[in-house]
Amino acid sequence: MSPRRPANSNSESVDNYLKAILSLGGPEHRRVTSTSLAGHLGVAPASVTNMLQKLAAAPVPLVEYERHRGVLLSAAGKRRALEIVRHHRLIETFLYEVLDYPIEEVHEEAERLEHFISERFEERIAAKLGHPRIDPHGHSIPTMEGEMTEQNSVPLTEVLPGGTFVIDSVSDRDAHTLKQLKASGIKPGAQLRVRKKTPLEGYSVSIGRSSRAFNLSREAAGDIRLVPSAK
Amino acid sequence: MSPRRPANSNSESVDNYLKAILSLGGPEHRRVTSTSLAGHLGVAPASVTNMLQKLAAAPVPLVEYERHRGVLLSAAGKRRALEIVRHHRLIETFLYEVLDYPIEEVHEEAERLEHFISERFEERIAAKLGHPRIDPHGHSIPTMEGEMTEQNSVPLTEVLPGGTFVIDSVSDRDAHTLKQLKASGIKPGAQLRVRKKTPLEGYSVSIGRSSRAFNLSREAAGDIRLVPSAK
DNA sequence: CCTAATAATTAGGTATACCTAAATCATGGA
């Protein structure tokens, strides 16, 4: 056998593959390629192929896989992936709200714990938080039944310069970026004007009513999602 | 490589071996045999031998091991073991006090999470709880520096029948037993009279000032530790 | 329509942490 827990076929690795497929497939659940998974997960493409074959061949298949054609989550796979996302976002909210974590530290902790908490733990922290629907980064938290409301927000990289928006969410992908953004006032709910977009510097934006503009790299901009300003 | 995290040499398995050695070695740190470890951990004796050899041969050895002579924790091993015990007991306290877990469910959750929480998590829950020194079962919580106050309590199985005592701690080993004991009023702080000890039935005890006696199996009695009654 | 480049898979290996079965050690009683 091996690392005891993995024996149940719900290992941390499996969870991470499922999450990655959910995330890379986007809201419309496109097929996901081995290479993109390998990149996202930081493993060799060959390892991905192996894992996908295993997941597809399981008694309850977690993915639909055809060689050279990428993967899709099966119903069971999607259920599990959404459960992990729910865990992740509830834990982040809990760490932020109850344990007073700095926002940029919640992701790393949640990334580990999401695989190991019980149903009871999930239920109790959800209750304690009043069954939140949005996490501290602005991401929506799937329900216990595995429903997730679709984001109708748009990445900063896809809006027309000149407009005024409200920040919907800021990705927790990179703690350092997140910390910098927070320091600039870029957090969910803040008003943001996109001034101009330059191929080299990236984006020039300003926050609230301030006339002070500052620059955002293309990468940082991709972490920010916007909705049209109410005003 | 393999299960990613284990690569750091601080795997869940290693943690569990160290905890078991700490526990079986008792307060005076006796040498612990392979067989007793195997029994305690529910693995084959051969697996224990393998693991002990690995732990002893590590760059920073976690145990002192001589073939056929059992093991002792090294300083580093003891430090890690106490850290895990601290995690376990803080988590149990947190689940009980903050998340309102039923007492008999805290052990299982803590048993998993103890391996995965960060220093920050540990520090935050400790702060939230006011740096408790005793967990809900009555067990003392090691300090951050790895100090644990010695228990001067005695197992129920070792007191003379006839006396009156205060319950110091009740083991969390078995959720079912714990639930039954709780239902009978057996929990830390309660007063307990040990009436008689019979080789077959076990122990006859009563709680508080009640004259109602009931029986405790030898096994359940072993889970209860007492201190002399103040009165 | 063919081929070169890229994507993906297969083949063969590593380390962890288990297992069973077969040695070997250690000891206590004759």
Next chain:
DNA sequence: TCCATGATTTAGGTATACCTAATTATTAGG
């Protein structure tokens, strides 16, 4: 003292989840 028995270790295997190198598909450009 000697050896039988139980404790322990060694030998040889399994599954997970990785890796690299070699091979095979796919697809897009000429």
